[in-house]
Amino acid sequence: MTVTEDLVSYEDALAAFDPVMGLEVHVELGTKTKMFCGCSTELGAPPNSQTCPTCLGLPGSLPVVNAVGVESAVKIGLALNCEIAEWCRFARKNYFYPDMPKNFQTSQYDEPIAFNGYLDVDVEGETFRVEIERAHMEEDTGKSTHVGGATGRIHGAQHSLLDYNRAGIPLIEIVTKPIVGAGAKAPEVAKAYVAELRELIKALGVSEARMEMGQMRCDVNLSLRPIGREKFGTRSETKNVNSLRSVERAVRFEIQRHAAVLGGGGTIVQETRHFHEEDGSTTSGRIKEEAEDYRYFPEPDLVPVAPAREWVEELRATLPELPRVRRQRLQAEWGISDHEMQSVLNAGAIDPIVATIDAGAPADQARKWWMGELARRANESGTELSALPITAAQVARVCALVAEGTLNDKLARQVIEAVLLGEGDPDQVVEQRGLAIVSDDSALGAAVDEAIAANPGVADKIRDGKVAAAGALVGAVMKATRGQADAARARELILERLGVQG
Amino acid sequence: MTDLTRLTAAETAAKIASGETSAVEVAKAHLDRIAAIDEKVHAFLHVDTEGALAAARAVDGKRAKGEKLGPLAGVPLALKDIFTTEGVPTTVGSKILEGWIPPYDATLTRKLKDAGIVILGKTNMDEFAMGSSTENSAYGPTGNPWDLTRIPGGSGGGSSAALASFQAPLAIGTDTGGSIRQPAAVTGTVGVKPTYGAVSRYGMVAFSSSLDQGGPCARTVLDAALLHEAIAGHDPLDSTSIDAPVPPVVEAARSGDVRGLRVGVVKEFAGEGYQAGVMERFNDSVEMLRELGAEVVEVSCPSFTYALAAYYLIAPSECSSNLARFDGLRYGLRTGDDGTRSAEEVTSLTREAGFGPEVKRRIMLGTYALSSGYYDAYYGSAQKVRTLITRDFERAFGEVDVLVSPTTPTTAFPIGERADDPMAMYLADLCTIPANLAGNAAMSLPCGLAPEDGLPVGLQIIAPALADDRLYRVGAAVEAAFTARWGHPLLEEAPTL
Structure with a gap:
């Protein structure tokens, strides 16, 4: 393993090279059952308690496609402006690995369910269109825990523990076309793409897309080409980059590393790289001397998937307002700047604010409380804004009490504190704590x-x-x-x- | 006293239902027969005495309570060791699964149990159903009851031998390229490969998923039809299972009327490599069909010439993937795990020790055929041939109702004769493979003995997909006519063991 890497400064790298990215995102669908059997997908169960002959790959077992999984895939495809295949098949991706019970992964190969789409993302007020190559269905592998080695990887481990609860959980893999033209903004574009995709997946209700839970995982492919050249350079594939910040850092690091290698007259080897959260670096994994041969062939145990056009149109009609469109609408309604809207988005405050407005609060007041006092408290306790023990209706009530003069801002903060402590609704708190303004x-x-x-x-x-x-x-x-x-x-x-x- | 092992399944069921005998008596008679002769035949890999008696007692108990019994309740059956049986070993004839006790029943196993059929045990087979002689079993060959030095066919040689030696009146086989029909042909028994998707593959250990099909084996056409009806039907656990009513096979087997039926003789199934006595018996059968009122014509299926080549690309390709799961990590054999070796090394040693030569040969063939750069030339071309064969069948079935041919070019060959010559072995399935590639229904039934060696010859009948009942209609007619001509069923002429 390479311990240290020579890097050149980001500015110098961008002065000489043009980055080209490819992002592969795996999303675990939130279906109740696995992709090809009836086992539960609930997280946190004891190891191997959610398994059956099919997801354990026992001799004789057969897969059956989860219809909700297909529906979710079509919804994702539609939301990504993709074409939906009229007829497609699953394929077997053959390779040996202990956490894969059949030693092949049931996936899709040259007939993905969705293809040729795009997702627009906003970076510093500019819109960037990321083109989507394909979105296909597949199954997750089990989870290996390698014990006794220095690296936590299989090489050097004394023994390995295998949990097949995750084996067979439905995944959608979304692959971009090469992302060109992002220039110095490449890391931000990559981050914005993954963030937008996550919002989209959540809005569709097909997955909670929690990256920290591994429900959404990202592989970052990156290559550099000298500025002005058409032909792409050799790429590296950084696997399992699993937070928005890490996506940005991984792209940045790889740009600097590639530039150092190329600038020094070296060549980039096509290889898999591991990302390190601690310092944002990547290190060499396995070198792909030749493209790995997965011997794909159509899965003979499953019949083709042929989504009827009427059904696809029905699904299209039921798609929710997509996150970016919704944000644009809300921003206009609220009359706030791009920057302010971005802050609201980053704080995860859009849904709470909308709910508070729906509960009767004026937009500016709802925004003020969620982005101020509540954001501060969420930050302090390290929880998501939406996880705070206060409802939109309660926040709206506080706004109303301020508006009618019963509370001033200082008292309102105390009321909110009391609600968060579980002392009841705002009116009860005002009553119990005697917090109303004294104007008598x-x-x-x-x-x-x-x-x-x-x-x-x-x-x-x-x-x-x-x-x-x-x-x-x-x-x-x-x-x-x-x-x-x-x-x-x-x-x-x-x-x-x-x-x-x- | 009647020898309970010489009865047909239909007769046995009738006697149990009427109380003339009990399911337990029938089971014991067969278990005794197995104990007495199977050492010589080696049809069974595992005899489940306790399970069989318990199942028989349950049938007798139901009858005692006046509950309605199914048409095969209490009838014993020999189950090919490729179907999972909860709590009973399932080896698929391979060392790699030695000692594996499945935690679940195949859909077919469950259907047999639900029908009150008494499973006597698991029968010998070529390892992973790869072979035409049962010599590829890791547990030693099975003898043909007509001549124990000869092969009983394969891969389902244990099932065919159990029937022909009266160790069971019913058996289950699986047919990927002829593994039900060829063993039936060389043992003078009846075997049916139903339409692909007619019988659930859930719990049937996969060899080649797009070709594998379980089916009934018996000594009479009617018995096969009764068993067909018991095991067929849609299974939500098998995506390739047909969601349509089972064709009226029992009714067809009881009618046996072929007047006006158009029968096609496949021109390509003759010539070099076909034993003279086999062709003689086949021509008799064609003549017989004419006498029975069928209209016989010759049809040509030119693409059948390429069937064997296509099969030996598709089946190995699928098997190379299907058999990847046998890695020594979760079940079955594990070799070389001494604490110093990596998982990869243990998997490698396990597969080296656990798979026999034919299985390895096919895994390597398939791995090669699917490799990048070769896929189009091998797997891709084979799929095209498959389409051409399907079209040949469609064209033929536009002119005729069924096709007929010899089931296999020769009678049973001596054990060991073709063991070192895979190509010679593969030729045994020359006539049976096209129906697998196209997914049609096909049957083999006895049509006499070859004059030169006195061994049984099989007549193959092929029907379009979903028209399985035609097999039984034609089969029943031919069976009745031959039995009348011979004065007894063909198996009466087999040596007594």
Whole structure:
């Protein structure tokens, strides 16, 4: 294994070379059962408890196609603007590996269910069209845990544990055409593509697409060509790049590494590379001296899949509004900048904000709370915004209480805190904690009198006409009432008591 | 007293249903027969005495309670060791699965059990059904009951020998290129390869998925039809299973009327390599069909010449992939796992030790045929030939209702004669392979003994896909006419073991 790599700076690399990328994304579908048998796909079950003769590849067992898996594949294809095959077959990809029970993977080869599509992604205000080569159906492998080696890989391990619960879980592999023309933005384009694809998959409801759970996995192919040249260079294939940030880093690292090799007069070997989360580097895996021969042939145990055109059109008609279109619509409705919209997206706040608006809150208020106080708290507790124990309806109620003057922002934050702590709905919290604004003149009057008495110097200044100094007394009133005072009314009372016109 | 082992399945079922005998008595008679003679024949790899008696007792119990019994309830059967049987060893004739106890029943096994059929045990076969003589079994050859020094056919030689030696009135075979029909032909029994997809392949260990087809084996056409009806039908666990009603095979077997039926003699199935006595008996059969009122014409299927070549590319290609799962990691044999070797090395040693020479030959052939750069020339061309053969059949069935030919070019050859000559062995399936490639239904039934060696000759009948009932209609007519001519069933002439 190569331990260190010579790199050139990113700027120097881009000055001499033009990057070409290819992204292969595997998405685990959220079907209840596996692709070719009736076993559950639930995560977290004890090893090998969700298996049967078919997904264990026992002699005599046969596959049967999961209809929901095909439907999901067609939906993904349609959402990626692909053509849907009128007739296609599964194929066997033959190679030996212990976590693959049949020693062939049931996949698709030259007849993918969806092909020739595209996905538009936005990078820094610019739209970039990523062309899709194909989306095909296949099954996942089991999971190997190699024990006793230094690397966690099979070579050097003392023994290996195999869990076939994952074997046969439906996968859709989405392959881009070569992505050219991204130039220096290549890492951002790659990241934006994977992010957009993830949003799309989630919007379609075909998978939760949680990268940290391995439900979406990315392979990054990259090559460089001298600027101005047509022909692609030799590519490297970095496997299992499994977060958005890692996609960006892997592309960046490979650009710098390739540039160093090519710039030094060397040649890139076509090889598989491993990505390292710790430092964003890649290291050499196995070298592909010649293209691996998977001896693909049509799967004789399955009949062809022929999605009827009427059915495809029915599915097309039921597709939800796609994420990018929806974002554009919301951004226009909310009247916010590209940058602000990007922040909302990055925070995972779109759905909570929309739900809060639907529950009656004004858009700016909904956005303010989710992107402010709630985002801060989610960040602190390390949870997703959508996982906070507060509902959109509760946030909307807080907005309403502020709007009607029952709460000010400071009190509203306390109400939110209490809701998050499980103290009940906003109204209950206001009631129980006694958090409503004090605007009743008698209660407020006493506090104002106290503030004046305690700050004679300030009071004199105000009497002398320095009205701005009233702020200090308002502050004292707020402090005394633990923020519950109606600040505007307190100011009026102070000026009234001191005989000054506001 | 009647010898219960000499009865047909239909007679046996009738006697059990009427209470004249019990399923347990029938099972015991057959288990006794197996114990007495199978040492000589070696039809069985595993005899499930306990399971058979328990199944027989269950049938007798049902009858005692007045419950309705199926048409084959209590009838014993010899099951080819290629179907999984929960709790009972399944080896596929290979060392690589020695000692494997499947955790599940094949759909066919379950159907047999549901029908009250008593499974006596598992029969010998060429390893992974690759062969035409049962000599490729890792557990030693089976003898032909007509002459124990000769082969009983293959790959289902255990099943055919069990029938011909009266160890069971019914058996199950599988036919990828002739493994039901050729053994039936050389043992004087009846074997049917149903239309591809008629009998579920779930739980049938795969050799060549697009060709493999399970089917009934028996001593009479009616018995085969009764068994056909019991095992056929749509299975949601097998995607290639036909979702249509089973053709009326039993009704056809009871009618046996061929008047007005158009019968085609395939011109290409004659000439060099065909034993004179085989052609003599075949010509008798054609004459017989004419006498029975059928209209006989000659038809030509020119692409059949390439069938054997196409078969020996398609079947090995599929087997090279199907047999990849035998890696010593999850079940069956594991060789060389001494703690120092890698998984890859153990897999390699296991496959080296566990597969026999013919299986290795076909895995290598198939691996080569599917390789990048060779795929189009080999696997691709073979698929084209397959299409041409299907078209030849379609054209022929536009003119005639069924086709007939000898089942196999020669009678049973001596054990060892072709063991070192794969090409000679492959020629045994010359006439049977086209029906597998096209997915048609086909039957072999006895049509007499070859004068030069006194060994049985088989008549093959081929029907279009989904028209399996025609086989039984023609088969029943021919069987009745020959039995009347001979004065007894052909197997009466076999030596007593």
